[in-house]
Amino acid sequence: MSKNKRGVFPRKIKGFRDINPELNQLRTKIITKAAEVYRKYGYEHWDTPSIEYADNLGKYMPDKDTIEEGVYSFRNPENEPVYTNKGEELRDNDNSVIMENHYLSMRYDLTAPLARLYSEKVWQSYMQGNLTEKNMPLFRRYQFGKVFRYEAKLDPGRFREFWQIDFDTVGTNDVSADAEACMILSDAMEAIGLKRNTYIVNVNDRKILKGFLENIGVFKLKIEDDGKILQSEYLEQAILRIIDKVDKIYLKGVLEELGKGRTDISGAKIIGLDLPESIISGINNYLSAFENIKTRAEIIEKLTEFNITNDIFNEGLEELKKIDLLLKNIGYKDDRIMFTPTLVRGMAYYTGPVFEVNSLQTYKDHKGRKRAVGAICGGGRYDGLVKNLLGIKAPATGASIGVDRLAELLMLTNQNDDLEDGPVFIVMFDDNLMPEYQKIAAELRNAGIETEVYYGSQKQLKKQMKYADKKNSPIALLIGENEFKEGVVTVKNLKLGKDKSMQTIQDRNEWQSKIQKQVKRENLIEYISKIIK
RNA sequence: GCCGCCGUAGCUUAGUUGGUUAAAGCGCCUGAUUGUGGUUCAGGAGAUCAAGGGUUCAAAUCUCUUCGGUGGUACCA
Numbered sequence: 001m002s003k004n005k006r007g008v009f010p011r012k013i014k015g016f017r018d019i020n021p022e023l024n025q026l027r028t029k030i031i032t033k034a035a036e037v038y039r040k041y042g043y044e045h046w047d048t049p050s051i052e053y054a055d056n057l058g059k060y061m062p063d064k065d066t067i068e069e070g071v072y073s074f075r076n077p078e079n080e081p082v083y084t085n086k087g088e089e090l091r092d093n094d095n096s097v098i099m100e101n102h103y104l105s106m107r108y109d110l111t112a113p114l115a116r117l118y119s120e121k122v123w124q125s126y127m128q129g130n131l132t133e134k135n136m137p138l139f140r141r142y143q144f145g146k147v148f149r150y151e152a153k154l155d156p157g158r159f160r161e162f163w164q165i166d167f168d169t170v171g172t173n174d175v176s177a178d179a180e181a182c183m184i185l186s187d188a189m190e191a192i193g194l195k196r197n198t199y200i201v202n203v204n205d206r207k208i209l210k211g212f213l214e215n216i217g218v219f220k221l222k223i224e225d226d227g228k229i230l231q232s233e234y235l236e237q238a239i240l241r242i243i244d245k246v247d248k249i250y251l252k253g254v255l256e257e258l259g260k261g262r263t264d265i266s267g268a269k270i271i272g273l274d275l276p277e278s279i280i281s282g283i284n285n286y287l288s289a290f291e292n293i294k295t296r297a298e299i300i301e302k303l304t305e306f307n308i309t310n311d312i313f314n315e316g317l318e319e320l321k322k323i324d325l326l327l328k329n330i331g332y333k334d335d336r337i338m339f340t341p342t343l344v345r346g347m348a349y350y351t352g353p354v355f356e357v358n359s360l361q362t363y364k365d366h367k368g369r370k371r372a373v374g375a376i377c378g379g380g381r382y383d384g385l386v387k388n389l390l391g392i393k394a395p396a397t398g399a400s401i402g403v404d405r406l407a408e409l410l411m412l413t414n415q416n417d418d419l420e421d422g423p424v425f426i427v428m429f430d431d432n433l434m435p436e437y438q439k440i441a442a443e444l445r446n447a448g449i450e451t452e453v454y455y456g457s458q459k460q461l462k463k464q465m466k467y468a469d470k471k472n473s474p475i476a477l478l479i480g481e482n483e484f485k486e487g488v489v490t491v492k493n494l495k496l497g498k499d500k501s502m503q504t505i506q507d508r509n510e511w512q513s514k515i516q517k518q519v520k521r522e523n524l525i526e527y528i529s530k531i532i533k
Numbered sequence: 534g535c536c537g538c539c540g541u542a543g544c545u546u547a548g549u550u551g552g553u554u555a556a557a558g559c560g561c562c563u564g565a566u567u568g569u570g571g572u573u574c575a576g577g578a579g580a581u582c583a584a585g586g587g588u589u590c591a592a593a594u595c596u597c598u599u600c601g602g603u604g605g606u607a608c609c610a
Binding site for chain 2 (some may be wrong): 056070108109111112153320383411460462469476503511
């Protein structure tokens with residue numbers, strides 16, 4: 001026998017996981033509660049396929065057969081025509097249609113499929129030339145489901161398959177929609193069960209950051225890297241990424257990374273951007289202005305005090321003012337939604353307001369270290385949606401709740417509800433009584449009570465009781481020959497047996513007499529209904 | 534991806550100047566227990582010490598490689 005003989009054994013793919021009933025219960029609750037809030041604001045529930053044409057999902061078109069850029073992609077087994085941007089079949093010199101196995105990708109978020117969905121809906125009027133950036137139709141939908149990312153390194157709590165519940169508004173420039181998105185996030189957090197002051201919705205506006213950087217002359221810089229002059233967008237992204245880390249590496253670390261670089265606690269050297277002193281001190285002024293500020297009004301005051309004449313900056317400032325006014329009128333105070341001028345969010349596609357929900361709670365890991373979960377929701381305005389598919393822009397804003405992160409937070413901070421009761425359990429004593437067991441089960445189900453009849457091959461009563469116990473059944477019904485003849489049922493209250501006061505009982509008979517009772521068959525359904533309530 | 538640490542029963546861990554049958558708690562299984570889940574008591578199964586190579590008379594222990602985990606860092610649609 002060859003030692004290297006290829007075999008099969010049960011295992012799962014790295015970064016994927018099985019979800020047990022407890023976690024499923026929590027996840028279902030999060031999704032249900034969030035969806036209720038979304039619907040309250042008028043969002044409709046849409047669903048889209050898990051797999052899309054790779055070119056429809058965005059810029060991640062693999063040109064090799066390997067998976068790159070963090071997306072699961074593969075060739076469609078089916079051969080299909082190649083199309084032009086206008087949807088016409090592409091033909092070769094012999095006028096026959098060019099066929100190809102197109103690249104497919106598993107969705108890596110719910111926004112890219114939204115862009116495709118929306119584009120398809122407006123496709124006809126786009127083709128007729130009736131669609132401009134000014135008259136994009138309004139579309140508001142929410143969606144939840146699994147998304148997939150091929151993460152190279154799997155940090156704890158990060159998976160390759162995870163859930164999002166997302167809502168978006170397409171077709172409006174009005175930042176009222178962004179303010180509304182923040183209210184929705186706050187409402188959703190509280191509907192799910194997070195207490196006031198244990199979370200905060202942080203809001204910023206990309207225009208403020210961009211305008212500020214422009215004002216201090218960042219975009220006039222000519223920074224060279226290996227002889228190549230860097231694009232200003234690249235530099236903007238690089239600076240924003242560093243600013244985003246201010247919570248983690250503090251002002252000092254940010255300034256070092258903007259300058260000559262620094263060495264972190266692990267000893268790793270981080271190369272700095274080596275920006276001129278004037279730029280660094282400008283950013284320093286900006287960041288240090290907001291230390292110890294507790295209200296949105298004060299933030300707006302500080303931003304106004306900069307007295308900056310840059311148009312983009314002031315546009316952003318006006319947007320924040322409008323958002324603040326709206327929130328204030330409706331009563332969303334600083335303890336729920338706060339402005340955070342240092343908030344960036346990684347993604348390059350954000351164009352205006354950005355928001356993020358952070359948990360303020362900490363927990364101790366198994367080694368006793370104090371830890372925090374970090375951002376549990378994220379979103380913002382992205383006015384470039386649909387550009388990839390139609391060549392014109394649609395203004396859009398929306399956000400997503402990281403369902404798995406939030407579930408983890410609830411479990412780590414012991415905010416998950418107790419596991420729901422399992423079914424009423426009917427013990428299998430005697431094959432001949434099966435019709436009676438089934439009859440009782442049907443009656444209970446008709447009364448709206450979940451009921452299970454035991455079918456297992458391990459028929460020892462002890463095994464059956466342990467099975468019911470593991471399934472968290474509240475009640476077990478015992479009907480043997482004796483009970484059947486006498487027209488009674490032994491009802492055992494398993495839930496009561498788990499009660500702490502019962503744990504002190506040493507005597508077996510005493511224990512049993514307290515939790516089990518004989519009930520007349522004709523009163524059974526009523527009796528159980530009362531216990532289950 | 535880069536740097537550091539770790540990998541011993543299902544889980545949590547003990548086990549170094551390399552030296553008999555690798556230890557414990559929890560969990561699991563069997564019985565006392567009566568057709569009866571908890572508690573109590575008695576007993577039992579379960580580990581090629583992550584995998585593969587090297588050094589040695591001798592490796593869980595030293596060394597190399599790979600894989601997996603973890604703490605940073607980078608990236609993140």
